[in-house]
Each structure stands twice: as C-alpha cells, then as structure tokens.
Amino acid sequence: MSNSAVIESVALALRQAEFSKIAIAPIRTELGDDQANVDIAYAVQEINTHRALSEGRRLVGRKIGLTSKVVQSQLGVDQPDFGMLFADMAYGDGEVIPTHQLIQPKVEAEIALVLKTDLTQSRHTYADIISATDYALAAIEVVDSRIENWKISLIDTVADNASSAAFVLGSRPVKLDQLDLVNCKMIMTRSSEIVSQGVGKACLANPLNAAIWLADEMVRRGRPLRAGDIVLTGALGPMVVVQPGDEFKVEIEGFDPVTAIFAK
Numbered sequence: 001m002s003n004s005a006v007i008e009s010v011a012l013a014l015r016q017a018e019f020s021k022i023a024i025a026p027i028r029t030e031l032g033d034d035q036a037n038v039d040i041a042y043a044v045q046e047i048n049t050h051r052a053l054s055e056g057r058r059l060v061g062r063k064i065g066l067t068s069k070v071v072q073s074q075l076g077v078d079q080p081d082f083g084m085l086f087a088d089m090a091y092g093d094g095e096v097i098p099t100h101q102l103i104q105p106k107v108e109a110e111i112a113l114v115l116k117t118d119l120t121q122s123r124h125t126y127a128d129i130i131s132a133t134d135y136a137l138a139a140i141e142v143v144d145s146r147i148e149n150w151k152i153s154l155i156d157t158v159a160d161n162a163s164s165a166a167f168v169l170g171s172r173p174v175k176l177d178q179l180d181l182v183n184c185k186m187i188m189t190r191s192s193e194i195v196s197q198g199v200g201k202a203c204l205a206n207p208l209n210a211a212i213w214l215a216d217e218m219v220r221r222g223r224p225l226r227a228g229d230i231v232l233t234g235a236l237g238p239m240v241v242v243q244p245g246d247e248f249k250v251e252i253e254g255f256d257p258v259t260a261i262f263a264k
Contacts, residue, residue, distance in 0.1 A: 145160060
C-alpha cells in the first residue's frame with residue numbers, strides 16, 4: 001500500500017473506533033513507530049480534522065499534550081504534541097458528560113488560555129502570547145484513547161488527535177497578570193478524595209512555554225491560532241481514570257473551582 005493509502009486507512013480506522021466506541025490495536029506498526037514518522041501521524045490527524053470540518057463541526061482551539069517531562073521520557077520524545085478541539089467536545093462547569101460516548105476516559109487538570117488576537121509569527125515570544133491572551137480559565141480535559149488499553153506511542157496518540165475527547169472550562173475568566181502561572185498549586189478531588197496534585201511549572205516549567213511551542217507549531221503546519229481560540233496548555237498533575245458516576249473538582253490557585261460530572 002502507498003503511504004497515502006496507509007494514512008487514509010489508519011484515519012478511517014480511528015474514525016470507526018470513535019464512532020463504534022470499540023478501541024483498536026496500536027496503529028504505530030502501520031505508520032512506522034519512530035519519532036521521525038511523527039509527520040505521517042499528523043497527516044492522519046489532519047485527514048480526520050478536515051473530515052470533521054466538512055461535516056460541519058466547528059474548530060474552537062487546540063490541546064497540548066505530553067507537557068510532562070516524565071511522560072515525554074516514557075514515550076521517548078523531547079517535545080509536546082497537539083490535538084484539535086471542536087465545539088461539540090465542550091461541556092459546561094458541572095454539566096453531566098455522557099460516559100457511554102467514551103471508551104476509556106481519564107481526566108487532567110489544566111489552565112486554558114483564550115485568545116483575543118491571531119498568532120501568526122514563525123517564532124513567538126512570551127510578550128506575543130501574553131498580548132494575544134484575553135483571559136485564562138481553569139479547565140478539565142477528558143482524554144480518551146481509541147487505542148486498546150492506552151498502549152500508545154507518540155505515533156499512536158498524535159494520529160489519534162492527541163487522545164483528546166472532551167473538555168470542561170471554568171466560568172470565571174482571570175487576566176494573566178492576576179496569576180502565578182509557575183507556582184500556582186492544583187488539587188483534583190473525586191468525591192472529596194484527593195486524586196491528583198500538581199503545580200503550574202509541571203507544564204514545561206511554565207504553561208506559556210507550552211503555548212509558545214503550540215503557536216509556532218501551528219504556523220509551521222498551516223493552521224495558525226486565531227482570535228477566540230481556546231488553548232489547553234497541558235496537565236498540571238497526573239491523569240486520573242474515570243468511572244461512570246464520578247465527579248471531579250479541580251481547584252487551581254487564582255481560579256474558581258471547575259467540576260466535571262460523568263453520567264452513571
């Protein structure tokens with residue numbers, strides 16, 4: 001099979017897995033399990049992005065993954081990855097998320113940035129990101145792999161839209177100058193039990209580092225970040241497995257709490 005045929009085949013398999021809610025075997029053997037093949041994995045992601053847009057889904061932002069140095073080491077990579085966020089993936093604070101629409105979900109606590117201007121430079125700076133950010137929100141990302149048992153490599157997760165599934169945004173916007181992005185503490189609880197803890201600097205030493213990486217990468221790949229886009233900057237602590245009926249509350253210093261509730 002030609003490269004383009006393999007890419008189309010893998011993209012279709014991932015779409016079918018998402019639709020059927022039945023995970024598939026790792027796809028890295030088909031695409032080439034090597035960091036050098038990451039562009040092929042992004043080509044798979046782009047096919048499914050284009051398909052989603054053609055079906056009328058609205059692109060509202062990006063998520064950044066692999067921002068933890070520990071996770072990068074586990075997967076043998078030295079940079080983050082990204083996935084697309086669509087409007088139908090968004091849930092309100094405390095809104096019930098239909099668990100049956102997910103396969104093997106997990107949750108992560110993050111800081112989201114919402115942009116007020118486009119980011120179109122080939123190389124961005126802190127000043128560019130700060131100037132372009134309208135406000136920040138506490139967020140919970142719901143990640144979900146279409147790959148069986150989360151047995152993923154970089155190639156698997158990139159092709160699979162960076163294992164993204166849904167997200168919950170807090171409802172009180174906060175200006176960046178009101179936040180300590182490096183030292184802000186995060187606590188995630190499930191029914192009052194602490195299940196994850198972290199701090200801002202767990203995300204590439206500063207969430208703005210992740211945002212700069214994303215802004216540059218999106219320009220390079222032809223989908224620059226635009227005004228109004230949401231950027232999930234990356235996990236502040238370990239991800240937690242979701243069970244039906246779970247309720248998670250995330251508290252990040254400087255923000256109001258945000259809650260994700262999963263249907264029983």
